[in-house]
Amino acid sequence: MIVVLAGGVGAARFLEGLAAVAPPERIAAVVNTGDDMVLHGLHISPDLDIVTCTLAGVIDTAQGWGIAGDTDECMQWLGRLGAPTWFKLGDRDLALHIYRTARLRDGATLSQVADEMRQALGVPITIVPMSDDPAPTHILTDHGELHFEEYFVRERCQPAVRGVHLHAAGPVSPAPRLLPLLASAEAIIIAPSNPVVSVGPILAIPGVREAIANANAPVVAISPIVGGAAIKGPAVPLMRAAGMEPTALGVAKAYADLIDGIVIDTVDAALAPAIAQLGIRPFVTDTIMRGMPEKMALARAALELAFA
């Protein structure tokens, strides 16, 4: 299996490309669940849904999240009843949360539910949550400790970040399939996702970082930082708060104990020598995934680097 450590939008787009250039049955996505939360009594798994719906071809491609053509009747009526409405849930989208919540309450694990959902939506790759246990990511800000989605969506990343609390580092077990997948992987790819709040929680789960370091497979990353800026989301303030330099070199350093190579963007070509000095092979190419050709090209670059 080619095992991809995945956050949300960037990872989902990369996986689309990968599933087009490698046999989907040989691809497994291990997905961050640090953004998961319970809202309106419903278990919401933002990254699992983004990955699953992107690969199912039903994602709202303009937003990168949510289901294409969705409506918000339920949300408007929840607002009428006085429920909080800062986290938008479309009517179609709600079916995912309602289904997941009901199955979890029936005693299914998050791993089982993720697999049922990807099968129901016709996704051919394996999708595994990082853990079946709750492992929320909290952001310590000058407005107090916030759940990641409260910081990201409700507060629009406005509060200054002082630190990040990954509950994944606590008494949390990896999902049952995770360590076996890593141990038997033919390659491990760290998707172009936020190193702090997307990949960070996966690596923070006790035993996971060691399992990757000890795996026989080549490990490569794709930098989500291009020209010192994040392609999407609050990677820069979060990397700074985590003591990382918000550059492709900073990303390479964050994974220095794990990766054999890293794909960086052409605009960051000047960072390649410094990356090479860390003992990490840099691969310089265009990394912005505007459409399917770019997604496939980036997937090929990652595979080329891994299997070189």
Added chain:
Amino acid sequence: MIVVLAGGVGAARFLEGLAAVAPPERIAAVVNTGDDMVLHGLHISPDLDIVTCTLAGVIDTAQGWGIAGDTDECMQWLGRLGAPTWFKLGDRDLALHIYRTARLRDGATLSQVADEMRQALGVPITIVPMSDDPAPTHILTDHGELHFEEYFVRERCQPAVRGVHLHAAGPVSPAPRLLPLLASAEAIIIAPSNPVVSVGPILAIPGVREAIANANAPVVAISPIVGGAAIKGPAVPLMRAAGMEPTALGVAKAYADLIDGIVIDTVDAALAPAIAQLGIRPFVTDTIMRGMPEKMALARAALELAFA
């Protein structure tokens, strides 16, 4: 307070008329929750929602249930995920169930939630569920024991009915406001609802039938049976299974220990003498509620009978 024992559609229409001819702040609806069920992990209260949404002016008047102009995006996607779809839940409608379920899980009682919802939707009358405890109505059929909604909606009343099991008769407490409302009522009106599965569960709760019999207030009913047929729903087979004659006289007999009078339809005028012989005052008038004038006239008839 004028206290109305209420099922779904018929009761809701009667309450609309009553709220137009009497001060809404003097009206309390005690609503059957025997139809309540958990589906997709959501707590669904069909009669509470029908009464609340009718009085809020947002009901789908053609169906008598559901919210006007509602869509079914979520339901279609639940079906896509393999969830059962026999019980239609509109997108707007789902907001009621999601809100209720979340509040109940937060520790609120069904009474509290019903009150929050009628306030949020601008309903001026008091709405009280019959109980805060689960008290499902099961129908014993030649296809086994079914929840009422399974019998009514999923099986479309096709299985032959052998009996009715009202869990309300079990260890179920009346809602906190119910007995005080009955004790201090100025009139108690049994709405034109199914005597077996709508009014039956309310009366089956330990202590409720006695509280009505002992109340100082006049007690009157409106027959939901007109010309030997139900205006809506499966009252005829259910009354037969419960050993009742499916006529206005049968309705009067079912409530004989409770009521001082009963409103029956003009087409049933011939039954008036037999009803009078039970010691129950019959009031003969048109009872079909086609529009607001008929709803108001029926409400006036019930009040006239009660306060005569």
